[in-house]
Structures are given as structure tokens and as C-alpha cells.
Amino acid sequence: VGELRLQGRMRPPGLAAFERRVQEVNPRYSFEQGAVRLSPAFQKTFRSDAEAWSFFRAQPPSYRRVATWWVMSAKKDETRERRLARLIAESAAGRRI
Template sequence: MLRLDRRRAHAHRRRRLQDPLHAAQADLDLERHQHRQGARAAGGRPHDAGRAGGLARRSEDKSRIYAYEQARRAELDPAQEAEFRKHRKAWKFFEAQPPGYRHLAAWHVVSAKRPETRQARLARLIEASASGLRL
């Protein structure tokens, strides 16, 4: 099949995606989806254990472990921040970065479980910031 033929064959798909979805069509789609979900539940799929199992097995200590899930902003410990401030060029670069990057970088350092790892990550962050690079 030639390249032009392939483009023509897929043109109708692009047009379909670009067409606005009318409210009536959206209602029909929602109705079909709900009907399918009801049929699955009536047929025994998914089972109650499968439906509720994911939430029941979830433990709070394994939830919200990623930087973007944190309710509070990640901040370096006072000792870590003092060490970072000693390197003026690195600190100036770090402070010039957007708050989102500072949060992620600080979380990368603070989230380590072992103190050796935290220290190594802080050293890598200082080195990268002194060079004008992000992690």
C-alpha cells in the first residue's frame, strides 16, 4: 500500500476525532457504558471481591509515596539547607528554579530512607546546581 493510500484510509478516523461530540451522542455513549457495566455486574463479573479488593488491600503507608502526591511542600532539613547555602552559585541557581522543580528536587533528597543516601543525593543536587543543570 502506498503512503498516500494509507493516509486516505486513515483520514476518516482523524475527521471522526475532530468532529464535535453532540450532547445527544454523549448521552447515548454514557447510557451504553452504564448498560455494559450493569450487564457485567449481573453476570457476576467483576466479583465483589475483585471490585472491592483493590481498595481493601490498599495500605496507608504505601499510599501517597510520590512527590506529586504530597500535600505539603518538600523542604530540606535545616542542616542540609545550610550545607547547600555554603555553595553560593549552586544555591542561587536552585532558588531561581520554579517551585515545582524545587519541590521535586528536595523530595528526591528527603525521601531517601538511609542518611548516607540522603547525603549522596544532596551532594549530587549541589553539584548539578553548581553546573547550572537540573537533576
């Protein structure tokens, strides 16, 4: 914007829009998130399948973080539940999602 101003290419409406922009961007990707954890209810469900939980815990922290974020980042409860069920099924089969 500074360079555009110097070139005289910024008009008042554009400057006003730029000033109103949202400064903070909500983190969208797993690597932008802080520590994301499964909800207590989801963790209890996951732990109830010992084989799946054991496989999941044996995976590298980076995979666990991405998989957890994948489950918890869904907007709808139904989607989170469906993703958790898939994560448990794949983990029980010894496969990553």
C-alpha cells in the same frame, strides 16, 4: 467490584480480600506530596555553597519541589546525603539534575 458482583464473578475469598485492602495509598510521586522541605541540616549544607544555592533558588518552584523530593524521598540516610551532594554539585555548575 460492584459490576463483578452483579455478574456473579466475585467469590467470598475475593470479597474478603477486597474488604481488607488498604484504603489510603502512600504518595509516591513528587506531585502527590504536600510541601516537602529539605531538613534543616541539609538546608544549612546547601546554603553554605552560595553559588549552588543561588542557582537553585532561581529555578522554577516546580523544579525545586521535584529536586527536593528527590533528595528527601530516599529511604537511607546515605542515599539522601549522596543525592544532596549531587544536587549541590550540579547547581554549583549551573545545571539541573
